[in-house]
Amino acid sequence: xxxxxxSKALYSTWLYYSADRILFDAGEGASSILGNKTxxxxxxxxxxxxxxxxxxxxxxxxxxxxxxxxxEKKLTIYYPKGNSLISEMITFLARTNRHLxxxxxxxxxxxxxxxxxxLGQLPRYVETFPTVHVHNEVxxxxxxxxxxxxxxxxxxxxxxxxxxKLVQKEGKQGITETYHQRLFSYGGDSVAIxxxxxxxxxxxxxDTTFLDEQDRKAYKHATLAEAIATARAAxxxxxxxxxxxxxxxxxxxxxxxxxSGRYSELEFKVILVPPGRIFSxx
Numbered sequence: 018x019x020x021x022x023x024s025k026a027l028y029s030t031w032l033y034y035s036a037d038r039i040l041f042d043a044g045e046g047a048s049s050i051l052g053n054k055t056x057x058x059x060x061x062x063x064x065x066x067x068x069x070x071x072x073x074x075x076x077x078x079x080x081x082x083x084x085x086x087x088x089e090k091k092l093t094i095y096y097p098k099g100n101s102l103i104s105e106m107i108t109f110l111a112r113t114n115r116h117l118x119x120x121x122x123x124x125x126x127x128x129x130x131x132x133x134x135x136l137g138q139l140p141r142y143v144e145t146f147p148t149v150h151v152h153n154e155v156x157x158x159x160x161x162x163x164x165x166x167x168x169x170x171x172x173x174x175x176x177x178x179x180x181x182k183l184v185q186k187e188g189k190q191g192i193t194e195t196y197h198q199r200l201f202s203y204g205g206d207s208v209a210i211x212x213x214x215x216x217x218x219x220x221x222x223x224d225t226t227f228l229d230e231q232d233r234k235a236y237k238h239a240t241l242a243e244a245i246a247t248a249r250a251a252x253x254x255x256x257x258x259x260x261x262x263x264x265x266x267x268x269x270x271x272x273x274x275x276x277s278g279r280y281s282e283l284e285f286k287v288i289l290v291p292p293g294r295i296f297s298x299x
Contacts, residue, residue, distance in 0.1 A: 020298040023050060024260040024290050026206070026226050026238075029069050032260070033058070034201060037134050037141065037161065040077075041203045041222075047073035048080050050295055055080055060132075061094045062143065064205025065156035066102025078110055081119060088118040095132060095143075097155045098125035126157060140164045141200075146214035148207035151237070158204040160215060166193045206261040208236065209243040212251035221248050225259035225289070228266050245280075245287065253285045258298065260290040267292055 022032040029044030033051060038059040040047065045068075048055045055077055064070060074094070082088060096103045107123050114121075126132070128147040135141040141163045150156040172183070172192055183192050199218035204210045206224045215221055226238035233240060239247075241259060248257040280287040290296045 020258070021051070021054075022222075022258075022260060022290055022296050022298070023047070023294070024262070024296075025293040026261050026263045027069055028264075028293075029073070030206065030261055031070075031073060032203065032222060034161070039134075039143075039161075041159065042070040042205065043073040043077060044069050045072040048076040055084075056090060058092065059090075060134075061092070062157075062159050062203070063094065063096040063100075063103060064148065064158065064203070064207075065097060065150045065154055066100045066106065067150075067154075070205070071103065071106055074106060074110065078114055078117075078121060082114065082117050091120040091122065093122045093124060095124045095126050097157045098127050099155050102154070128157060134161070146210075148204055148210060150205065150207050156205060156207060158202065158207065158210060158214065160199045160203075160218060161201040163198050163200055165196055165198050167196060168192060169194045206238055209239045209247050210251075212247055215247075215251045215253075217252050217254060219253070219255045220258065221251065221253045221256070222258040222260055223247060224261045226261050226263050228262065228269060232263070232265070245283070248285060249283070256286045256288055256298075257283075258288050258290060262290065262292045264292045 019035040020032060024030040029046055030042050031044045031047040032041040033054065034041065038057050040058045040061045042064055043061055081092060126145050128145050130145045132143040134143060141161060144160045144162055146158045148156045148158045169192055180192065199215065201220045202215040202218040203222045204224060206226065210223060223244040224239040225241050225244045227233045227240045230240050230242060244257060244259050288298060
């Protein structure tokens with residue numbers, strides 16, 4: 018799994034999740050930075066309709082129709098149902114791109130919806146959850162979830178010999194249970210996410226517009242302290258990616274990101290995405 022992202026609050030935000038060829042949000046310049054990866058995108062999930070998260074759609078739609086690449090590959094864009102700004106964007110793109118060589122599909126979603134990503138032994142899907150960006154605009158967050166199998170909890174501790182006997186008697190299905198593991202959670206630039214929506218996710222990408230609480234003048238976006246508190250309450254397993262950091266912290270964010278051991282007491286790694294820089298996470 019590899020993540021490529023760019024986030025500069027008020028200017029542009031997008032995140033490319035390579036494992037499932039998903040683009041979360043589509044801020045200005047996404048296609049210029051992604052280059053040929055623009056053709057690899059299968060799905061775009063929009064958190065809300067503000068220009069710094071959607072302006073890049075103009076070039077993405079156009080480039081996939083004109084540049085050197087697979088011009089017949091379908092592109093599906095998912096968005097919060099009832100978001101008027103995105104509805105206007107859909108109308109504009111339809112008027113200015115009347116002769117697309119590929120299928121461009123727009124799919125409205127509501128909180129609690131799921132989108133199938135992959136079939137097979139370990140199916141994956143995206144589930145949506147509500148977020149709060151501004152009071153008069155519907156917004157969504159997204160979890161990538163994988164369906165897995167594990168030994169039934171009441172059988173944990175049995176010897177290998179005992180497990181083999183149970184398999185012979187009941188088959189593998191008789192000794193295993195299915196569970197749904199959240200691999201990655203993206204909240205857009207919202208206030209603190211409710212931990213229940215992202216519980217036990219492996220990687221959380223959370224708004225961290227304000228590194229210092231005193232800099233927030235109204236209840237908008239989230240702070241570094243809130244992002245960390247949310248990750249702890251949600252029992253994030255691996256990493257907290259702090260993005261959408263205000264450009265006022267450009268130098269400070271770099272210092273914090275490079276400071277080894279600053280958050281060593283946490284159960285997960287904290288990664289700060291410096292504002293205005295292309296950032297890769299392996």
